[in-house]
Amino acid sequence: MLPTAERLKLGVISHLKGGDENSGGRGTRLHERLARVEVDPKVWSKYVLYMANDLHIRQLAGKVPDLDWHEITQGRPLRVDIGMGMGERIISLAEGDESRYYLGMEVYSRYIQRAVTNADEKSLDNFSVMMADAAWSLTTIPDGGVEGVTLFFPPVPHDFKAHPKHRKNEIVTPVMMRQVSRVLKDGGYFYFKSDSNQYLERVKSMIEENFPELEVVVTTHGKEDQNLTRYQAIWQGHEIPTHALICVRKNRSSLPKDDGSI
Numbered sequence: 001m002l003p004t005a006e007r008l009k010l011g012v013i014s015h016l017k018g019g020d021e022n023s024g025g026r027g028t029r030l031h032e033r034l035a036r037v038e039v040d041p042k043v044w045s046k047y048v049l050y051m052a053n054d055l056h057i058r059q060l061a062g063k064v065p066d067l068d069w070h071e072i073t074q075g076r077p078l079r080v081d082i083g084m085g086m087g088e089r090i091i092s093l094a095e096g097d098e099s100r101y102y103l104g105m106e107v108y109s110r111y112i113q114r115a116v117t118n119a120d121e122k123s124l125d126n127f128s129v130m131m132a133d134a135a136w137s138l139t140t141i142p143d144g145g146v147e148g149v150t151l152f153f154p155p156v157p158h159d160f161k162a163h164p165k166h167r168k169n170e171i172v173t174p175v176m177m178r179q180v181s182r183v184l185k186d187g188g189y190f191y192f193k194s195d196s197n198q199y200l201e202r203v204k205s206m207i208e209e210n211f212p213e214l215e216v217v218v219t220t221h222g223k224e225d226q227n228l229t230r231y232q233a234i235w236q237g238h239e240i241p242t243h244a245l246i247c248v249r250k251n252r253s254s255l256p257k258d259d260g261s262i
Contacts, residue, residue, distance in 0.1 A: 039113045040120075047116040049103075050130050050137070067140050073101035076126065077147040080105065080183075082134040083154055083171065087115030094119075094127040100147070101126045105134045134171065138179035144252075146183040152193040172203050174210055181211050184249035190214065193244045197221060200243040207247060218246040 049067065069078065077100045081090040084104030094102040104127070106112050112129050119127050130137040134151075154171040172192070180190055194200045200219075207214050221243050 039116055043116055043120045044113075047119055047127065048112065048129050048131055050132060050140070069141060069145055072128065073126075076101040078103060078141070078145060079147050080138075080141075080149045082149065082151040084111075084115065084129070086111045087118060087129075089152075091115065091118055091122065091124065091127060094124050095122050098126055101128075103127075104129045105137050106131060107133065135173070135176035135179055138176070138183055141183045143182055144185040144188075146188055147185060148189045148191065149180050149184065150191045152191075153195065156194065156196045156199045172206075174206065177207060177211060177214075181214055181249065184214075186249055186251040186253075188249045190247040190249075191244070192246075193242055195240055195242060197241075197243045200245060204245055213250050213252075214247040215250055216245055217248050218244070220244045 049072070079093075079100055080103045081087075082105045084090050084106045087104050087106075090102050090104050094100075104115065106115070106129060109131065112131055115129060130140075151172065157170050177190075184190065192200070192203060194203075204216055204219065208216060221241060
């Protein structure tokens, strides 16, 4: 039998997904509400900077959209949230901090609809979304153009031993981390959270082995956090610990020149 924490987590996940269409679970009701969301095209165009699906990403490889980030952010420091979901956390941060600009990255259109509707209701002018794969979306941002990147609770790979090409939908890859490292300004941070300690340790090892310019400065296991995401609140309510790490980008001037090997 699975440990209690694992059984609870499976139960929570099942509850979130809602089971079948007749189960009446929370996830079912959530998706019913999302299905009814409609966004005014003007609101959509105001907040969604770019859209792309996997096919478009392949077609546009090497043809990065020309985005004027200084104009978009109005010169404000940029923070990026990868996999923002419905944007509750990032919108709350944007609402409380007009001195910074917040960019969410998400691939699910229904979640984005909910987020932009919420942002419009709050009349935010320091928030936008890119509907595209994060590793590709980050290529639109210049070197050192980001103050901080957050990535909370990405899907945990089912088979850690599988070859990378067989690990479908894995978000934290060397390809993505290369872009994260590139866009972070000197002293900028990458903040990662997971409910899987095994996944966190693998991400930490991958960063330490491949990205000497990123220094892991904090690693926590199960400690309380004031800025809870919706999922983290559920995990903690069932005594499932959250694991986190924070990396800081070292000053470029103090690093040896890149010989292209990484």
